[in-house]
Every structure is written in structure tokens, then in C-alpha cells.
Amino acid sequence: GAGVSQTPSNKVTEKGKYVELRCDPISGHTALYWYRQSLGQGPEFLIYFQGTGAADDSGLPNDRFFAVRPEGSVSTLKIQRTERGDSAVYLCASSASPAGEDTQYFGPGTRLTVL
Amino acid sequence: RKEVEQDPGPFNVPEGATVAFNCTYSNSASQSFFWYRQDCRKEPKLLMSVYSSGNEDGRFTAQLNRASQYISLLIRDSKLSDSATYLCAVNDMRFGAGTRLTVKP
Numbered sequence: 001g002a003g004v005s006q007t008p009s010n011k012v013t014e015k016g017k018y019v020e021l022r023c024d025p026i027s028g029h030t031a032l033y034w035y036r037q038s039l040g041q042g043p044e045f046l047i048y049f050q051g052t053g054a055a056d057d058s059g060l061p062n063d064r065f066f067a068v069r070p071e072g073s074v075s076t077l078k079i080q081r082t083e084r085g086d087s088a089v090y091l092c093a094s095s096a097s098p099a100g101e102d103t104q105y106f107g108p109g110t111r112l113t114v115l
Numbered sequence: 116r117k118e119v120e121q122d123p124g125p126f127n128v129p130e131g132a133t134v135a136f137n138c139t140y141s142n143s144a145s146q147s148f149f150w151y152r153q154d155c156r157k158e159p160k161l162l163m164s165v166y167s168s169g170n171e172d173g174r175f176t177a178q179l180n181r182a183s184q185y186i187s188l189l190i191r192d193s194k195l196s197d198s199a200t201y202l203c204a205v206n207d208m209r210f211g212a213g214t215r216l217t218v219k220p
Contacts, residue, residue, distance in 0.1 A: 043159065044210070045209060
């Protein structure tokens with residue numbers, strides 16, 4: 001079956017611009033996670049959704065970052081006033097059960113470059 | 116102190132060698148532990164969960180030491196195809212920086 005998909009695969013933007021990154025989880029998966037990964041580092045947790053609600057948003061670095069999942073499936077990560085330090089690969093993952101109970105499946109990521 | 120720490124390596128080993136990685140975690144209340152594999156410019160993929168009693172999957176063995184707050188991954192008879200970065204994860208969402216393994220002929 002289809003895995004987790006993310007669009008776009010690459011995004012280049014200028015400092016100060018607004019970007020939206022989209023994640024389509026595996027159909028039926030109730031849990032959805034956003035991470036970002038910089039070169040040579042592991043995935044850094046940003047936010048976890050269980051259904052439509054953000055169950056844990058403690059990883060969002062500041063108020064420029066926001067994520068939604070209005071219908072409990074597709075999620076959008078929104079970054080306002082982008083900074084060069086936001087450049088990273090943004091990974092989305094989903095799992096069939098709440099965090100800790102089931103395997104996470106990762107999407108291929110969106111590579112964000114802020115010039 | 117970071118929540119999850121790993122030796123970044125790199126580990127360069129010959130084919131057939133046995134290699135072990137450790138990962139320490141700071142939160143003593145952590146309940147779930149995992150090892151992921153990540154190939155260059157690809158997404159992480161679950162290698163195995165780590166159970167309290169330790170578990171084995173073919174050439175791979177994972178162990179948990181709650182008293183010392185670390186998990187380990189042992190790879191026996193390493194293959195060229197085992198070359199990758201190995202990430203540990205705690206409570207599903209906290210990852211280490213990864214350990215790079217290169218297996219050479």
C-alpha cells in the first residue's frame with residue numbers, strides 16, 4: 001500500500017518568507033509526527049498529533065512554527081518569517097496507534113533551504 | 116545533557132566483524148526503545164524494538180539496561196549492506212544523533 005508522502009520534496013525560499021510543508025500519512029493512521037533533521041544529526045521532534053489534536057507540541061522551537069491536522073489525516077507544517085537556521089530536512093511519520101504503541105513509518109522528507 | 120546520546124562513530128569494520136553500539140538516555144521513566152536504520156539521504160526505517168528481556172532478529176541483537184539507562188545494538192557477521200547510520204529512539208519521539216557504520220570488504 002501507499003506509504004507516507006510529503007510535498008514538496010524540495011523547497012528553496014528566501015529569508016523572511018512563509019512556507020507550508022504537507023504530509024499525507026498512511027491511510028487510517030491516527031498518529032502523525034513532525035521532525036526536522038539537520039546534517040549529521042538525528043531527527044529532532046517537533047510535534048505529535050493524535051487525531052486532529054496536537055497531543056505534544058513541546059518540540060516546536062518558537063512561535064514561527066505551527067502545524068495543523070484539521071481532519072485527522074493530512075497535516076501541514078507552517079513556518080513564518082523563515083530564517084537561514086530553519087534549513088533542514090523536515091520529516092513526517094505516522095503510526096496506526098498512539099505514540100509508544102506502534103511502529104512509526106517515515107515519509108521521504110521535504111528538504112527546506114532558506115537563502 | 117542531551118536526552119538521548121550516541122557515539123557518532125564512524126565505525127569502520129571489515130566484513131564478517133561483530134560491532135556494537137550503545138545509546139544512553141536521561142529520562143529514567145522512559146518506557147519504549149527502538150533502533151532505526153537510516154541510509155544516506157533516505158528516511159529512517161525501524162530496525163527493531165528493544166524489549167526489557169533483550170531480543171534478537173537474525174544477526175541483530177538489542178538489549179536494554181534500565182539500571183544504567185542505556186540500550187545496545189549488536190550486529191554479528193556484518194555485511195557490506197549493513198553500512199548505514201543507526202539511530203536509537205526513546206519513547207518513540209526522542210532520537211539520538213546516530214552512529215555511522217561502514218562495513219568494508
